[in-house]
Amino acid sequence: MRGAAQRVRNAQTGRDRDRLPVVDVQRAALDDRDWPGGAERSGHREIHGRAEPLAHRHVRDGGLVPLLNRKGFTLVELMMALLLFSMAATAIVETFSLHQRTVGAQAERIALQQNLRAGLAVLPAELRALNAAEGDIVKMSATSITIRALRQLAVLCQVPVLGGASVTLTVRQTPFYGTQFDNTRDGIYVFYDGDESLRSDDAWVSGRLTSAPVNTAKCSDGKPAYSFTTSLSLGALPALTGRIQSGAPVWGYRQTTYGVFQQADGRWYVGMKDSSAALTPVVGPLVGSNGLRFTYYDANGLVTADSSRVARIGVAILSQTATPVRQGSVSAATYQVDSLSTYTTLRNNPRW
Template identity: 30%
Template structure:
C-alpha cells in the first residue's frame, strides 16, 4: 500500500551564520585597510611631487629672471651701485632709442617705436615715466673721442608729439620718419630734464632708459626667505617677492640666493668697476617633508648655479 506523507517545513531559515559574518567582516576590513593605505600613500606621493615641482619651478623662475637683467650691466660704466653676497643694486635698462631732435634748449625727442620703413630705432619694455633716468651719448664736436661721454639725466616732464611737422617731436624733415609714422598710439616723446641736455648732443645719438633695480634674499612676514625685488624712480617701491621660498640667508655659503663676483681673470673681486662675471647660486627648499619612496619623509632641497658674463664689462 502506497503511503503519502505530507511535506514538512524546516524551521531553519537560509542566510549566513555568525561565524561566516565575522569572517566576512574581517576580510572586508583587511581589503578596506589595504585600499586606505594605498590611497594615503598615493596622497603623500602626490603632495611630495607637487612640493618638489613647485620648489624647482621657483628655482627656474629666479634663474630665468636674473640673467636677462644682469647681462646688460656695464661695470666700467658704473652701473653697479652696491653688491654683496646676498644683494645687488644696479642700473636696470628697460629701453633704448635715438635722439630725433635736440631743440638746443635742453629738450630731446625720440623716434617713434614703429616705423613704416621697418627700422627698429626705439624699443622698451615699459613706457618712460617722470622720474626715470636716461644716459645720452654726447659725441660733442671734436672728431676724436676725447670729448665723447655718456651724460646722465633725470626726466622731469614728458610730452607726446604726433605732428609729422612739429620740430618738438620727430618731423619728416629729419629723414628718420615718414608721413603717417606719428600717430596717437605711436608718438614721439619729448623729454624735459631736471638739468637740460647739452646742445651739442647730435641727432642719432643713443639713449638708454634705466631705473635703479635691487635684488636680494630677504625674510618675509611669513618667516620664509624669498628673492625680493624693488626699483626706484627716484623713490623706491616696497620690496616684493619674485621667487621662493628658498633656504635662509647664511654667511657660511649656504644661502638660498648667493651672489659672487669675478674679474676678467676669474678672480673674486669686491671692486664694482672690475666685475666681468656674476655667479648666482639658488638653493630651493620645500615647504614640507617629501616622501616619494614610501620609506620615510625627508626634507627636499635643490640648487642651481648660473654664470652670467657681463656684455659691457
C-alpha cells in the first residue's frame, strides 16, 4: 500500500514540473512592486494587501538601518545647552566686570594716597624753614597761610659795606641754587656773624631787593658774580663793615600763599600762589572747603593766634578720588576719601 501511494505522489510531482507558468496578459505593465526589491525602491511594501511606509518597518529590515542610525538633538536638549551656556557666559562677564572695578578702585586709591603724600611733602618743607619771630608768617588762618618761602641760596664773595641806606651785595654765580633773584617779588636774608668770638650776636638780617641783579659782576677773586642793592634791616645790630663777612650765606625768599580754593568745575583744591600770581592746584581734589586745616601752636604747645609766637604748625589734608569708584559688587559708585596729617616745627622753636 505504501509503495502504491508513493508512486502516485511521484507521478503528480512530475506533472507539476512539466506545467508552464501562467501569465496574466491583462496587465499592460509590471509595477515596481512586482519585481524583487521593488517595494523597497518605491518606498512601500505590501502588507495584507496595502502599502506600508518604510519608516514603519522593523529595525532589522536592511534598508532602514542608515536612516535610523542618524545622530541629532531634541529641542529640549538644545534649550538646556543654551541655558547652561548663558549661565556660564554670565558668570564670566560678571567676574571680568568685578575684576575691572577692583583694578579701577585700586588705581584711584593709589592716586589718592600719592596725592596726599605729595601735599604733605611740599607744605612741611616750606614751613620748616620759617622763623615766626622774624616775621616769616605774614598772614595765617585755619585754611590758608602766607609765608616768606625760601627760593634761592647763594654765597657772598665780597664783604659788603654797611652803614648806608642801601647795601650792595655780591654773590657767586657758582654755586647758586634756585631761581634768579627778582627785585619785584623777592626778599633776602643775610647771615650777620657779628663778633666772631660770640654766638649771642649771630642773626639773620632781612632786606628787600632795590635793583635788578647784574650778572656781569666779579667776586674779589675774579670769579663771575651777581650784584644787586638791598635795604637791610639791621635793627639794634651794629652797622659795622666786616660784621657780614665774605662767604656768608644769602637766602632769597618770595611771599607765597597756600590755601583752599574752588576751581571752575566746582571742586576744591589746595592751591599755591606767589606774589601776584593766581592760585594753582597743588593737592586735590579735596572733600570740600574744609579739606585743608592749619593749627598753630606756641612753644608751650598751646593753640595761638599770634603769628610771631608760632613754634609748631599742624597740617591736615582730607582728599578724595578724582572720579567715583565702585567697590566690589556695590552697584552705586562713590568718591573714596582719605586723609593725612603731620606737625612741623619752625626754626624759632627753642625746644627742637
